[in-house]
Structures are given as C-alpha cells and as structure tokens.
Amino acid sequence: MPLHVEIQLLAVVVAAACALPGVFLVLRRVALISDAISHSVLLGIVLAFFWVRDLTHPALILGATATGILTVALVEALHRSGRVKEDAAIALVFPALFSLAVLLIARYAGQIHLDVHSVLLGEIALSPFRRWEVGGVDLGPRSLWMMGGILILNAGALLLLWKELKVSTFDPALAASLGFSPVVLHYAFMTLVSVTAVGAFDAVGSILVVALMIAPPATAWLLTDRLSVMVGLSVALAVAAAVTGFWAAWLLDVSIAGSMAAMTGVGFVLAFILAPDRGVLASLRRRARQRVEFSGMLLAVHLLHHEGTADESVETRVDHLQKHLRWSPDFARRVIDRAERVGWVRREGRERLRLTPLGRETAKVGMIR
C-alpha cells in the first residue's frame, strides 16, 4: 500500500476507535478525564520500559493502561477525600504523573529513544515505518493492527454493554436500582478509555486523542437527540476530520496530528453555528420569527383597542405604527405582511389596516392570555 493510504487508514481506525468511548465521556461529563489519561499513560510506558528494556514489548501497553486506570482511581480518591473538588483533582493528578515521566525520560535520555515531543504531539507519518513482520512476511504497520484490535474491542464492548451504559449515563439512580454496579461499570468503561488512549497515543499523540474523543461526540450531540444516531455520527465526523485533516496537512506540509485536531474543531464550530435545531443561527432565526409572531398579536390587539373610537382613522394608519409601537418601517412591514398572510388583518386602501373577524377573535384571546 502507498504510504499515504496507510497513514489515512490508520487515521480512520484511530478516529473511529476514539470516537466510540468519547460519546459516553461527553455525555457523562467526564470529558477531561481523557486529557488526564492520555498524558499520564506516559509514566506507565516509561516505568514498563525500565522493567523490560524494550520499546516494542507488550508490557509497555499493559503498564500504560494500568497508569491510565491509576489516574482515574487517584482522581476519585482525592475527590472522595473531600479536600479538593473533582476538577482540581484532575488538574493535580495528571500533571504530577506526566512530570514524573518527563523527568525520568530527561534523566535517562541517553538510554531511551522515547521522544517526549513525538509522544505528546504524535508522529502519525512515521507510524507506517514500524512494521509487523511474521516469518519474514510484512503484515503492515504495527499500530494499524493494534488500533484495529482496539476498535473491535471498543465496538464489541459498546454492543455488549449498550443498555447498561445508556441507563447509567442518563439515569444513574435507575441503573443502581436495577442492580448494575456503577463502580464496576465505571472502571470497565475507564479501562476501555485507557486502552484506547494508550494505543492511539502511540500512533497519533495525546492531543489528537483528546480532540478525537471529545470534539466529534460533542458535535454529534448538537445534531441529534438519539444515542444510537449520536454514536454513528460521532464516528463519521471523527473519520471525516481525520481524512480532511490529513489532506490539509499533506498539502500544506504541516503537522498531521495538529491538522486533524484543528479539523475536529472546524466541524464543531460549523455545527455550533449551523446545526438545524440547536445551532446559534437557528435559535437566532427562531427568536426573530417569534418576535414577528408576537408583534402580529400586538398589532391585532392595538387595532381592536381602537376599533370604533374617534381616533380610529389615525391609529390604523400604517405609518402611525412606527410612532405608536416604535417599530422600524422595515419591521412593521414584515409584521403586517405576516398578519395579512395568516388572515388577521387586511389593508384598506394603501395606508389603512382593518381587523378581519379571525383577527378580532385572535386579539380577544390574546388579551386574555
């Protein structure tokens, strides 16, 4: 396979594998635990390396996963001690573990070929050069196999624990009363997150792990109310960000991981502004429409109020509305157009407005309301 196809394939697999647990991280409001785990796994890698002295040894992955779970446990222990809040606990634990790892690497830099920068920032472009060979046969990049396995693990776990995760995410009390152990489920889920972070960390660096776990699910949450749709959308958005990010980086010759992370952000900002129901534009438009609707009611009440009075001829003039109700000419025209369209008022001549029977009824109801 050509290099760029292998890189993209790896990126797609990593993106899907991260987005799956990310959905529940976002929904359970523990998104930043992914930031903590993806940093502190470095300590596990370093310590396991001291043990086995081999950077390709599977013990490194076990060690890293263990530190990921340790991070979660430490955060919880600190939080439960009541001395600090949960956010502070996260902010205390992972920098300490990460610092320890960086110092250990700095101290033994001559012996370890672990580059802190590449661990943090990722070198996905180099991943395909680390091949997996069995009996002299090249089976492809090692990280592709690993991330493929993690993707299958995540998808399998999600299918298996779907109901439990869903209930415990949206209704923890119900989950507890149904007999799911929240602790077991929580740690099982966090183990998945750790394994994913470790595998992806090796392939793409910790920052992209955080971006792929949080941004696509958050984007999907702006677009749908259904959990199953949200999972599918998250995976699709993560994959799209990975592929477009790759091509942007390829064309501009810049950091691939950084470009992919930036693309997840582009997706989120687009959804934040343009999402059909929940986007900023949609809610602005909704508010503007409601204003016109309400003002139509106001117009009907105003006309009813002056019906049959001495100043009716003045008060029902279109240009008088601007003075009386302080509407701009443009806004007044929109309100009148809409009121005409729904049959509340009709024009008499060019400058007069008159209530229809329907408009009169509406105004009476509106006044009571």
Add this chain to the structure above:
Amino acid sequence: MDGGFLPALFTDHTLRVVGLGAGAVGALAGSLGCFALLRRQSLLGDAVSHAALPGIALAFLLTGSRATPVLVLGAALTGWLGTLFVMAVVRHSRIPEDSALGILLSVFFGVGLVLLTFLQRGPTAAQAGLDTFLFGQAATLLVQDVILVLSLGGVALLLLALSWKEVKLLAFDREFGRVQGIPMGRVDLLLTSLLVVAIVLGLQTVGVVLMSALVVAPAAAARQWTDSLGRMVILAGALGAGAGVGGAWMSTLGDGIPTGPAIVLLASGVVAVSILAAPRRGVLWDRIRRRRVRARLAAGGGTPGMPSEAPGERERLGGGD
C-alpha cells in the same frame, strides 16, 4: 547541596535571574489560582495555556520577533479568545463546560502545532526557541523577561487587591453581589483576564502542558492550611514562589531537565503533604481523631466536642471558624 544553593542564588547571575523569574511566576499563578480553585475552574488553566500556543506562533509569524512581550501578547489574545469561546459554547448550546474545555485545549493546541510546523518550514531558524514553550525552560529567561513578569504580575496583583471585595463576592456569593448592584459579569471578566495574564506569563518557564498545575497545586495546598481567603491567597503565592525557585534550581542540576516538570513535582509534593498532614483538615489527623473517638466509644464515654460533619461538608470557606 543546599549550602551551595543559597549563596549561588545571590551570586550567580543566571541563577538569580532564573530563580527570580520562576519565583515570580509561581507567586502570581499561585495567588490567582486560588480563585480558579474555589470557583471550580481548575481546568480552565489547562485549556487557556494550551490555547496560548497558536497565539505564540501567530505573534511570531506576524511580527517575526521572538521578544517575550510580543509572544506574551499573542498568547494572551488567543488564551482570552479561548475562554470567550468556552463561555459562548456553554451559554448557547447544551454542550457542558468540561467538553467545551476539552475542545478548546485540543483544537487550539492542534492549530498551534500546525502553525509551529508551518514556521519550521521557513528558511530561518529563528523559530527554534518557540519549542521551549511546550515544557518551559527557565534557563532561557532574560533579565527583561523577568522585568516583564514582575511588572505585569505586579499590576495584576494590584488590580486583585483593589477589587478584593468584589472578587471575594464573586468567589462565594455571586448572587448577593449582583443584588448589591456590583456588575458581577465585569468582575468575572476581570478575574478571568488576570488569570489569563498569569498563565501566559508562566508559559516560558513552565510550559504549555504543565502550566495548569502551577495554577491549581499551590492553591489546593494552601486551602488545606487555612479557612481565610486572604491567608489562602498569600500562602498559595508563597508556596508557588517556593516551587518556582526550587524547580528552577533543580533544572540547573542536570542537563536537559525541563523546568516545568521539576516545578510541578515540587508543588505536587507540597499538595500531598498538605492534604495528609495539614492541621484540622489533614487526612492523617482525621484518622487519628476517628481512632480516638472509637476508643472512647468502646470505653463507654460520650463524644463531647466531636465534629460530626463529614470533611466534604466543611469545604465551604470564609465566615468565622
């Protein structure tokens, strides 16, 4: 080693500059961090420091200058924009704050990486120093950098002192402040901006990745020792300064030891000791107290004067006590 350190701090010019700079950064981040801690914004520091990276790269890209004030200005700008982004997302969508912070830190950092690698393609090697912002290298501090930290930090602390009553209200009873006619939104903006300033001033010393710890750790440690906000801020400033000086000194001991991790480990150690052993709040004292009560109960005595509430319920700060 300690014997040789203190004299060196006064005689060795480099060490003096570095120690002073790191200490000032620690004091500033520590004292302002108290408010982040109390207002449950501990992770805002993490997000802001990551969000500063594209600002540093952009400032360099636009001006071609690597002077600290220019880079700090860029960092402050994107860091500040980042906090506005988080506020907007939380306010106008259903996305919770932690996810918004996570998006901010990873996406802005990603953009920063893109810009840094874009710069590295350039013909000049002038961008080389920008890398130190990832983990911090106090050894790159110059006298004018320290002056910048001291002067801007001094202004920030002065503003904090001047608006003391308002920020105290913001931390503990925002509604009451609003009812009193204080524009709490503006106070919030001021305090957040001061925090952004503290963070970006620390980036050169501690680095983007670990700056959040310098904001949270001294404050979390100081919180264990006192229930008064004033004392907490002063103590956190002192602890932060201590960690800064100590970490800067540690990084001079060995080749390639980054300052950021050294400072963070020192500060984390202080937090661990404080949580375990601080009088009254310490976990160890709790254990001892509990054992004593149990013994007394076993002996059939009463428990006069026993604090009955769980430690979690004593989180509230301020008031009497």
